[in-house]
Amino acid sequence: MTKTVISVESVSKRYQLGVINHGTLRRDLQSWWARKRGLPDPNLEIGKAGVKAGTTFNALENVTFDVQAGETVGFIGRNGAGKSTLLKILSRVAAPNAGSVRIRGRVSSLLEVGTGFHAELTGRENVYLNGAILGMTKAEINRKFDEIIDFAEIDDFIDTPVKRYSSGMYVRLAFAVAAHLEPEILIVDEVLAVGDHAFQKKCLGKMRDVRSEGRTVLFVSHNMTAVNNLCARSIFLEKGKIIADGPSSDITRVYLRSASVDGGSSWHLDASTTPDKPAYIKDVFILDPNLETREGYELTQDIILRVRYRLREPMRGVTVGLQVLSEDNGETFISLSDTELEMSRLEERAAGTYLADIRIPARLLNTGLYALRVGISRGRHDIYDVVDGVTFRVVDSVGIVMFLGFERKGSLLSLQLPWTVQAEPELVNTDRK
Amino acid sequence: MTKADDSKEWTTVIESVQGWYMPDLRGLWQYRDLVMLFVRRDSVATYKQSLLGPLWFVIQPLMTTIVFTIVFGRIASIPTDGIPPFLFYFGGVLCWQYFAANLNKTSDTFAANVGMYSKVYFPRLVTPVSLIISNLIVLGIQFVVFIVVVVVYRLRGAPIQPGAALLLLPFLLIQIAALGLGAGLIISTLTTRFRDLAYLTGYGMQLWMYATPVVYPVSQIPEKWLWLAYLNPMTPIVECFRYALLGSGTLRLEPAIYSIVATALIFSLGLAMFSRVERSFMDTI
Numbered sequence: 001m002t003k004t005v006i007s008v009e010s011v012s013k014r015y016q017l018g019v020i021n022h023g024t025l026r027r028d029l030q031s032w033w034a035r036k037r038g039l040p041d042p043n044l045e046i047g048k049a050g051v052k053a054g055t056t057f058n059a060l061e062n063v064t065f066d067v068q069a070g071e072t073v074g075f076i077g078r079n080g081a082g083k084s085t086l087l088k089i090l091s092r093v094a095a096p097n098a099g100s101v102r103i104r105g106r107v108s109s110l111l112e113v114g115t116g117f118h119a120e121l122t123g124r125e126n127v128y129l130n131g132a133i134l135g136m137t138k139a140e141i142n143r144k145f146d147e148i149i150d151f152a153e154i155d156d157f158i159d160t161p162v163k164r165y166s167s168g169m170y171v172r173l174a175f176a177v178a179a180h181l182e183p184e185i186l187i188v189d190e191v192l193a194v195g196d197h198a199f200q201k202k203c204l205g206k207m208r209d210v211r212s213e214g215r216t217v218l219f220v221s222h223n224m225t226a227v228n229n230l231c232a233r234s235i236f237l238e239k240g241k242i243i244a245d246g247p248s249s250d251i252t253r254v255y256l257r258s259a260s261v262d263g264g265s266s267w268h269l270d271a272s273t274t275p276d277k278p279a280y281i282k283d284v285f286i287l288d289p290n291l292e293t294r295e296g297y298e299l300t301q302d303i304i305l306r307v308r309y310r311l312r313e314p315m316r317g318v319t320v321g322l323q324v325l326s327e328d329n330g331e332t333f334i335s336l337s338d339t340e341l342e343m344s345r346l347e348e349r350a351a352g353t354y355l356a357d358i359r360i361p362a363r364l365l366n367t368g369l370y371a372l373r374v375g376i377s378r379g380r381h382d383i384y385d386v387v388d389g390v391t392f393r394v395v396d397s398v399g400i401v402m403f404l405g406f407e408r409k410g411s412l413l414s415l416q417l418p419w420t421v422q423a424e425p426e427l428v429n430t431d432r433k
Numbered sequence: 434m435t436k437a438d439d440s441k442e443w444t445t446v447i448e449s450v451q452g453w454y455m456p457d458l459r460g461l462w463q464y465r466d467l468v469m470l471f472v473r474r475d476s477v478a479t480y481k482q483s484l485l486g487p488l489w490f491v492i493q494p495l496m497t498t499i500v501f502t503i504v505f506g507r508i509a510s511i512p513t514d515g516i517p518p519f520l521f522y523f524g525g526v527l528c529w530q531y532f533a534a535n536l537n538k539t540s541d542t543f544a545a546n547v548g549m550y551s552k553v554y555f556p557r558l559v560t561p562v563s564l565i566i567s568n569l570i571v572l573g574i575q576f577v578v579f580i581v582v583v584v585v586y587r588l589r590g591a592p593i594q595p596g597a598a599l600l601l602l603p604f605l606l607i608q609i610a611a612l613g614l615g616a617g618l619i620i621s622t623l624t625t626r627f628r629d630l631a632y633l634t635g636y637g638m639q640l641w642m643y644a645t646p647v648v649y650p651v652s653q654i655p656e657k658w659l660w661l662a663y664l665n666p667m668t669p670i671v672e673c674f675r676y677a678l679l680g681s682g683t684l685r686l687e688p689a690i691y692s693i694v695a696t697a698l699i700f701s702l703g704l705a706m707f708s709r710v711e712r713s714f715m716d717t718i
Contacts, residue, residue, distance in 0.1 A: 015716065088715075092447060092554035095712045101447040115552045118474055120481045129474055132467035133553055161481075 003104070005185060005216050006067040006090070011099035013060040013085050013240075059085040060096070061240040069184075072207075072217040074231035074248055076224070076255050078389040080270075082240040083220050087187055090218070105184025105216075108134055110206075114174030119163035123154060123173055126162055130177045144180045152176035167379055179206045185216045204230070224252040225331075265293045267390045279318060279376045279384040282353065283308040286372065286392040296395035299367060299414055303392070305358040307374050309385075315378065316348045320356060323373045324365070333365065333412070365394045366414040454708040460556035467555060471563035476570060490571045491578050494530055498523045505648045514650045514681040517591050521675070523579060525647035528609065528674040531572045532667060533638050535613025538564045540620035540634050542707075543714050550715070557711040561618060565610050572606075583678070594680030601677050608670060608693065611700040618703030622710040646671055651683040663688040666695040 088094040116133040131141040152173040234251035236244040265286040285306040321337040375386040480486040506518030513521035539561040645667045669688045676682035
């Protein structure tokens, strides 16, 4: 007999756009007094008048679904589709505006890796603290302590303050705690694994274990291959609504089709919102050498990826990363981070808006559809912003194929490598006349 | 699959925020290990990598007491009900600082923990309650020093007569904790909307101290202003605290009852506001 472990019933979540309040009592009173006398609000910024207070944005609208015990469900959808809002509601961090969620069993999510770690405390103390924050009792942690240390591979450093740990050790320890929670319901967000392949593998491995033990997993991902492999069922969210719910193979196809139709070759932050993040991406463009966006980009011309991002405050150790993926199977073709190219960027960057251009040389990417993913992060576990789903097509309208008169053999890259040819001087046999 | 077999109890029900809630005391009890781990973290983190370590807990009230003794005792010559000025101010400072620390630290609950609160759920009351306990431990350390000082004064023949009123001490501490926690929780819920209240709190606490008989005894307040002094629920608490420890001061029944009622009201209001805001603050902060 199947048992429903999560029941989400017509859940809606609204966010207020524009001015909720000014954050200080004085300005609130000022605005209220001005409104009362019918004067313009002195605290409204010029140019922002278009967004009136009270305009709302529906992050989730009437979302209803059930999950049975032992199911593995993939959640897919573009940025802003409502996936993270849904996760926040399921993990009780945010409350819905309407509807209800009923859950049977303990929920833990791999969003929470390292929450509450204190730099001055030792590894041992942090394991207890973090475990308790995630809902374990002291007795439970005692029982699993050795296992956790084994998993994290840090036994020699367990009584060293974690501020002396390398970032790898830190993440391993944090992950080890989360992985030993044994929740009835596990939530995994794949965005977490940006830029760290080993860590991603561990996450996915843990997911398989949990699934094979008959527990329930909710998996949020942009990687259609992973969703197809791991989840029997998927739910496709778009603009806060469930578009499709069913077997993963069908749902991922629906998602890919919709992505290539309206993904577009640029992405812009909704001008009416200011994200509540210390660093965020404002625009992503894919441009031809004349700096124009196009339907298709010529195989024989350079392609320029342009990212505009904003740092709210001066920040250290910030990395802007970028991946070019195949839209067919989610395979990564190019993966770059701006600090890898120039270590000095790890030092403090001033607050402000930045423009980054990345030039993909002509004849590198073969014809086909590609997706771009851009992210801003600090270290391995502070991810500030990720933009997904900007797609572009590389075409060959100059027609190398036609020009040559025969088809090239298929290949991942269309890279043209130097190919020198010279005639080898013939050996002249002087003996023979 | 039918809805019928779903009627068995759910572990968690998440609904929209409407009306008022009972404070999550059961959750707090379930997370009692976390409360104690937070207490441990706070005390360890305070003195790690510091020169004098836990001594700081003692130096602070001692320095304040010395300054008060010089300024109010020597220069202003405010009478201290026949108690040696140093002891008089020390007692008042300990009592007031426990209250002020409770209020100040809990009033910051939401703003100081957004990072954690936005990622994982645990009963939010865990944080303020752990702060109250941390502060109590600090008070305990300070108390040891206080007793030493009292013994020294007694040996030198000072007229200090702690009596049966000492038995009131645990009750007084509970009342101070409840009042500080209640007021702190009210401010913490308001600061999620109005951040400037945080600055006001620090300043307000200084003014409040001078409105409380910390640097003067109740017996020095003119009769016609007494009602105003007793409007402050901390007045009978500090006076009674000193009476219990040093054996002199003005005790009256009516202000004490009023103070207890005011504490109960502020404490309940704080808990009620906190229980509501803990569900919705992620949208406003």
